[in-house]
Structures are given as structure tokens and as C-alpha cells.
Amino acid sequence: MNQELELVETIDKLSGFIETLQTQLLSGDLKGYTLRQLYYIELINKHENISVSELAKMLDVKKSTISIAINQLIKRNIVTKNQSIIDKRFYFLQLTPQGKDIMKIHMKVHNDAIKQILKILNQKEVEYFIKTVNKITHPNKKRALNKYRQIT
Amino acid sequence: MNQELELVETIDKLSGFIETLQTQLLSGDLKGYTLRQLYYIELINKHENISVSELAKMLDVKKSTISIAINQLIKRNIVTKNQSIIDKRFYFLQLTPQGKDIMKIHMKVHNDAIKQILKILNQKEVEYFIKTVNKITHPNKKRALNKYRQIT
């Protein structure tokens, strides 16, 4: 079999693998959330005190979209919104303790998956794998912010 | 940096990479179609003369869902439906020439992506990469049929 065809299949397998991770993520303790919600939570965790419009820019969607999504999370006690004292038009977003718990579970699912991989691969293989993926993904330096969208 | 953390990032990069492929797929000549539609087209291409209920089983969704989706594709002249002579309850699905064109474009986008990768990696790297991915993905022998769903 030629290498090109094999690579097509490999990429296909990778898609499937990543999709499996996603399915795992959405079952178990995070069943009640959508991918999109988990992604919002992740972004707010990463960029504490981010604003609605910054989120909108990051994700390249309208403010209204974010506003609605965030207010849902606020209703569910996952996010809080604090008005800026300096400029009262701004609201800073933060995770509640419950939001942080969700984040922890999310990371645990990821880490568990990684541990599975580390069981299968040896040191050298992991090294090469990381190097190769870096080589492949490096050209797209700007890591897509919409990573929680659908995938091929 | 410890290897576990690096792997987490690597998987993240891979997600982004695959998502980029997907975005590429849905722009350009295939702009007018959804991922789900392209997946139906792919399945019908692969399993010529498949029936609506077989598709439904494959994808683990209700027949009505498939029925509606397929009839949309028929309206758009991408798929044809031929009643079985032996058992008139069954209809065999096939791609029209237009449907086959879509499939060709779809595959071309994939192949172009692969060519990009082959430019970046050398022979050995490709070999190792394929091997490693096989190792990682092998445990999940049943390749998810829902691969066109959302991904982590």
C-alpha cells in the first residue's frame, strides 16, 4: 500500500480517536453540558476576567451569541459576571466553585486519556509522536480558537 | 516540561489540526453542504445500494432522521433512490453523477492535506507516525461510525 493512502487512513483514525475522546468527555459527570459550554468554561478558566466581547472576538461570533450562552451558564451557577468599576460597560467573567469543579473533571478526563496512551507507547515513541505532530501542526501557528466546533 | 503535559498539548494540537481540515472541507467548492451531508454522501459512495434503515442503524439514529436527510439530498440531485423489485419496501440509495463529483472534491481536499504533510515529514517520520497512531487507535477496534459528529 502506498504511503499516501496509509496516511489518509491514519488521519481518519485520528479523527475517530479524537471523536472518541469527545464522546467520553460528554458522558459521565459532564453529561449535562454541551461541548460549546465546556469550551466557554475552559476559556473563562484560562482567561480569568475576560469580557463578553473579548470572548466573541476570540470565537468569531456575535456578542449576542456569547451573551445568551454566558447568561445560561450564570443561571446554572457556573459563571459569575462582575461589573468593572473603572468602566461600567464591562463585565468580567469568572468561574464559580462549581465551574471550577467542571473544569477539574474536564481535565481529569483528558489526563486519563493521556495515561492510557502512555501505557501503550514507550518513551521514544511518545517523543517522536510529539515531535511529528508539532511539525505537522506548526504551520498553522494560530491555533484555531474554535476548536470545539465540528470536525472532519 | 513533563511528558504527560506535553502529550495533552499535542492531542490538543491534533484536535485543532483536524478541525482545520474540516473547515477547509466546508469552504471552497463544498461550501453549500453540511458535514453530515458529506458524510451521508461518503457512506452511500462506500456502500452502494445501502437502504435508509441500514444507514440509520450504522449511524445509530432514527429512520425518520435519515429519511428526511436523504430526501433533501435527492431534491438536490445528489442521491437517487430505487425501489427494490424483490422487496418493494426497500429503496436502494446511489449517488448521482453530481454526488460522485462531490465525493471526488471531498477526496481531493483530503489528499491535498496529505500532500502537505508529506512535504513536511520525511519517509521515516511518516512511517513512525502511522505506526504510532495505529498503536494508539488500535484498542478501539470498532471505528466509530459517527465520525462526523462534533469533536473535543
Next chain:
DNA sequence: AATAATAGTTAGTTAGATAAAACTATTTAT
């Protein structure tokens, strides 16, 4: 021949994600 099961359709509904446009409140610029 009557009843079960199967394939596919149709109608109606729901959920999620998005957008446009009109709006309020606030700050900045002229």
C-alpha cells in the same frame, strides 16, 4: 385469510447555536 413485522414517510416538536436589529447604559471625542 388474518395478523405481525418491516421499510420508509410525514407531521409535529425540541434543543442548540447562530444572526440581525433595536435597545440601554456608559464612556470618549469633538
Next chain:
DNA sequence: ATAAATAGTTTTATCTAACTAACTATTATT
């Protein structure tokens, strides 16, 4: 001080993808 810009909200509407349930047509079973 007035006008313009900005942050965020709300309303209305759209699209996709899925579901349930009732339906028709056809075939298989008893």
C-alpha cells in the same frame, strides 16, 4: 454639551439535527 462609539442585552428569526408517533405500503408468519 452633544454626538459618536462601545459593551452588553433582548427580541425575533433561522438552520441543523435530532426525536416521537402515527401513518402507508409491502412482506412474512401463523
